[in-house]
Amino acid sequence: MRTSECDLVIVGVGGQGVILISDVIGRAAVLAGKPVCGAETHGMAQRGGSVINHTRIGCRFSPMVASGGADVLVALEPAEALRFAQFLSPTGVALVNTRAVLPSTVTSGKAEYPSLPEILTPLRAHSRKVFAMDATALAEMAGSAQAMNVVMLGALSGYIPLSEDLILQALSLVVPPRFLEANKKAFALGKAEVE
Amino acid sequence: MREYLLGNAAIARGLLEAGVGLVAGYPGTPSSEIIETVASIKTKMPMHVEWSVNEKVALEVAAGASWTGRRAAATMKHVGLNVAADPFMTLAYLGVGAGLVVICADDPYCHSSQNEQDSRRYAQFAGIPCLDPKNPQEAKEMTVFAFEFSEKFNIPVMLRPTTRVSHAREDVQVGAVAAPGKQGRFIKDPARRVALPSHARPLHSELLAKQAAMEEALESAPWNRLQLHGDVGIIASGIAGLYAEEAALELDEDLSLLCIGSYPLPKRLISRMLEHVSKVIVIEELEPVVEEQVQMIAREINPSVKILGKAQSIPREGELDYLQVRNAIARMIGRPEREALQCPAVSILPPRPPSLCAGCSHRATYYAMRKVFGKKAIYPSDIGCYTMAVGMGTVDTCLCMGASITLASGIRFGGEEEGICCSLGDSTFLHGGMTGLLNAAYNKAKITVTILDNSTTAMTGHQPHPGTGMTATGEKTTMVSIEALAKALGAGLVETVDPYNLDETMESFQRAKDYSGLSVIIAKQPCVIKARRSGLRPQSFLVGEECIGCKICLDFGCPAIEFENDKARINALCSGCGVCAAICSSSAIREVAK
Numbered sequence: 001m002r003t004s005e006c007d008l009v010i011v012g013v014g015g016q017g018v019i020l021i022s023d024v025i026g027r028a029a030v031l032a033g034k035p036v037c038g039a040e041t042h043g044m045a046q047r048g049g050s051v052i053n054h055t056r057i058g059c060r061f062s063p064m065v066a067s068g069g070a071d072v073l074v075a076l077e078p079a080e081a082l083r084f085a086q087f088l089s090p091t092g093v094a095l096v097n098t099r100a101v102l103p104s105t106v107t108s109g110k111a112e113y114p115s116l117p118e119i120l121t122p123l124r125a126h127s128r129k130v131f132a133m134d135a136t137a138l139a140e141m142a143g144s145a146q147a148m149n150v151v152m153l154g155a156l157s158g159y160i161p162l163s164e165d166l167i168l169q170a171l172s173l174v175v176p177p178r179f180l181e182a183n184k185k186a187f188a189l190g191k192a193e194v195e
Numbered sequence: 196m197r198e199y200l201l202g203n204a205a206i207a208r209g210l211l212e213a214g215v216g217l218v219a220g221y222p223g224t225p226s227s228e229i230i231e232t233v234a235s236i237k238t239k240m241p242m243h244v245e246w247s248v249n250e251k252v253a254l255e256v257a258a259g260a261s262w263t264g265r266r267a268a269a270t271m272k273h274v275g276l277n278v279a280a281d282p283f284m285t286l287a288y289l290g291v292g293a294g295l296v297v298i299c300a301d302d303p304y305c306h307s308s309q310n311e312q313d314s315r316r317y318a319q320f321a322g323i324p325c326l327d328p329k330n331p332q333e334a335k336e337m338t339v340f341a342f343e344f345s346e347k348f349n350i351p352v353m354l355r356p357t358t359r360v361s362h363a364r365e366d367v368q369v370g371a372v373a374a375p376g377k378q379g380r381f382i383k384d385p386a387r388r389v390a391l392p393s394h395a396r397p398l399h400s401e402l403l404a405k406q407a408a409m410e411e412a413l414e415s416a417p418w419n420r421l422q423l424h425g426d427v428g429i430i431a432s433g434i435a436g437l438y439a440e441e442a443a444l445e446l447d448e449d450l451s452l453l454c455i456g457s458y459p460l461p462k463r464l465i466s467r468m469l470e471h472v473s474k475v476i477v478i479e480e481l482e483p484v485v486e487e488q489v490q491m492i493a494r495e496i497n498p499s500v501k502i503l504g505k506a507q508s509i510p511r512e513g514e515l516d517y518l519q520v521r522n523a524i525a526r527m528i529g530r531p532e533r534e535a536l537q538c539p540a541v542s543i544l545p546p547r548p549p550s551l552c553a554g555c556s557h558r559a560t561y562y563a564m565r566k567v568f569g570k571k572a573i574y575p576s577d578i579g580c581y582t583m584a585v586g587m588g589t590v591d592t593c594l595c596m597g598a599s600i601t602l603a604s605g606i607r608f609g610g611e612e613e614g615i616c617c618s619l620g621d622s623t624f625l626h627g628g629m630t631g632l633l634n635a636a637y638n639k640a641k642i643t644v645t646i647l648d649n650s651t652t653a654m655t656g657h658q659p660h661p662g663t664g665m666t667a668t669g670e671k672t673t674m675v676s677i678e679a680l681a682k683a684l685g686a687g688l689v690e691t692v693d694p695y696n697l698d699e700t701m702e703s704f705q706r707a708k709d710y711s712g713l714s715v716i717i718a719k720q721p722c723v724i725k726a727r728r729s730g731l732r733p734q735s736f737l738v739g740e741e742c743i744g745c746k747i748c749l750d751f752g753c754p755a756i757e758f759e760n761d762k763a764r765i766n767a768l769c770s771g772c773g774v775c776a777a778i779c780s781s782s783a784i785r786e787v788a789k
Binding site: 029030103113 | 197198199201224225228306307330359362363364365366434437438440441444445447516517518521533535536537538539540541543544545546547548549550551552580583656746749752754756757758766
């Protein structure tokens with residue numbers, strides 16, 4: 001029996017804005033009158049480390065998505081998509097920003113960063129559908145590279161049981177007014193990318 | 196009204212709804228956002244919010260306020276309670292004025308901690324009731340309840356969220372904020388405020404006597420919920436209750452379920468469960484606190500009931516997750532387990548450990564320290580961002596707040612003859628290092644103490660402290676001089692250096708190393724994250740054609756330095772500290788032209 005309407009796992013690197021995505025979704029769910037819960041990474045893991053956020057829409061249980069339970073995996077960074085792929089259901093969808101952020105283990109020459117096909121091929125074998133996009137470039141087109149997370153939110157918007165109106169309303173509660181236009185543009189570009 | 200709140204923000208909301216008059220705490224993941232949230236809500240309420248110097252101080256300040264008749268709370272992480280254990284244990288005897296709540300956030304799995312101790316044991320040890328929320332909503336409700344309970348039974352109450360509650364988010368039903376009580380007054384009552392032996396003995400009897408009454412009152416608390424169905428049962432505490440409820444629904448089995456959220460445990464509810472079932476599993480994170488009681492009660496009530504727990508399927512370490520709980524229940528009822536999915540290709544991924552930021556002055560300080568003291572020297576370190584520099588060879592120990600100085604002293608007195616240079620942050624020094632420095636001076640420890648002064652409590656999210664001249668609410672206050680403190684505590688040589696100036700820093704370390712007594716080096720440079728937020732954007736650096744690919748700069752370990760086609764390259768993370776330019780063997784690194 002399903003215990004949650006829609007389970008999301010949002011991953012990336014500290015500083016990329018993972019929490020903003022879940023915050024917008026959570027607020028939109030509240031506006032929609034749906035129960036919602038989530039779990040986020042603070043502290044030690046944020047210092048340039050991997051960050052994972054669980055968000056469960058229409059759920060009254062624990063905030064953690066089980067292994068193999070996520071309907072959507074949103075990855076703001078390609079290696080992180082693969083690192084947390086075990087959370088994604090085989091029938092789920094992965095939305096992946098293809099712009100790599102090299103970890104210090106790579107920049108210092110202690111480890112190698114795999115090529116994009118090396119990341120996407122196992123991911124495609126693991127799940128039903130994988131959308132890969134250069135969300136960072138789309139955000140730049142929208143006028144702010146910082147809005148990469150909002151591009152990914154736009155791409156995600158069609159896969160969650162919340163209306164676009166409510167998501168945009170929630171976005172305007174979270175983003176400072178002067179950045180709202182660029183963010184709305186970023187949202188639309190992300191949404192168009194998966195349509 | 197419902198709001199999507201972080202667990203800690205929900206607790207903060209609970210404090211305000213309870214009309215709290217004072218909140219004091221020391222930052223520590225996962226507890227820090229409670230005070231940050233309370234401090235950020237600019238109410239016209241006459242209340243006092245403070246970052247205290249440490250957790251012992253916080254609890255004592257809160258106790259003092261409670262004794263004037265104002266509701267008060269102290270916040271800390273689990274290991275902070277070790278620091279506050281002294282007042283905690285005796286406050287159980289002395290009792291409260293208005294409600295006193297100790298909020299102690301546990302960290303199963305050590306997400307951001309040096310251990311994963313279970314604070315429910317502390318509550319049991321002290322005879323203090325403990326509330327163990329399963330989610331942010333319950334955490335908020337328990338916060339309000341804790342004050343009422345504290346006042347009813349004249350005892351401090353512990354609220355014990357875990358990381359997955361404090362850092363969960365949920366749509367939380369919020370209520371009205373209450374005004375704090377009127378201005379407090381201390382009422383003299385030596386028999387209840389002065390813990391002389393002659394007073395402590397009867398107070399201890401009183402504490403023991405009220406245990407049964409507290410237990411009785413908690414039986415009917417809303418977070419202890421018993422649902423009797425089939426003859427197989429689950430007893431689960433805190434967040435494990437949510438995993439268990441979800442698993443029972445997913446497995447679609449008619450299981451009896453007792454969710455527990457308070458201690459002393461509801462013995463009558465447990466008895467009813469044990470009378471009803473033939474087999475029961477106890478699911479809780481960390482210590483078998485519930486399980487031990489269940490075993491004891493079963494001996495009286497139903498010795499034939501089969502009890503599963505830590506010995507069979509519930510680990511005593513780390514945090515639980517849904518699959519672990521689901522599979523433990525599935526095994527008990529003979530249903531198939533569900534394996535966690537694995538993605539085999541994960542092994543091709545480079546590790547992404549947290550690390551010191553590009554331009555972090557701690558890296559520069561450690562570089563200079565190691566250059567001067569050498570490979571053989573002993574480097575006790577401490578709790579903070581800088582512990583992440585363990586790979587630089589300058590972090591030989593990390594025990595607890597402030598222990599770098601005292602361990603260094605003990606290592607010297609134990610007979611170690613190599614150089615000993617310990618290090619700790621400014622906030623850590625003020626929290627628990629000052630007494631150690633005084634002790635080192637008094638007992639003539641020949642060591643060097645390095646205070647990595649980035650003028651904030653960085654690791655936990657940049658909270659102010661007495662060295663910053665700013666209070667928790669952003670008011671200006673006395674800015675304590677760490678240099679003057681170090682001198683006053685008895686250090687013979689005290690020097691303040693700019694760690695971005697490598698030559699000057701190495702010269703200082705050399706003088707400290709050669710000094711015949713206790714020396715203190717204060718390496719002062721603001722945290723780069725904080726500097727950037729305040730608008731500081733120094734010119735970044737680049738690597739010129741002169742680079743010979745020697746990798747000296749790469750070994751420095753700054754994430755802004757990359758290596759490509761046999762040459763170093765500086766990426767966009769550069770914060771312009773310029774230290775790499777100073778260590779470059781071929782003078783190839785220079786500032787980007789303006």
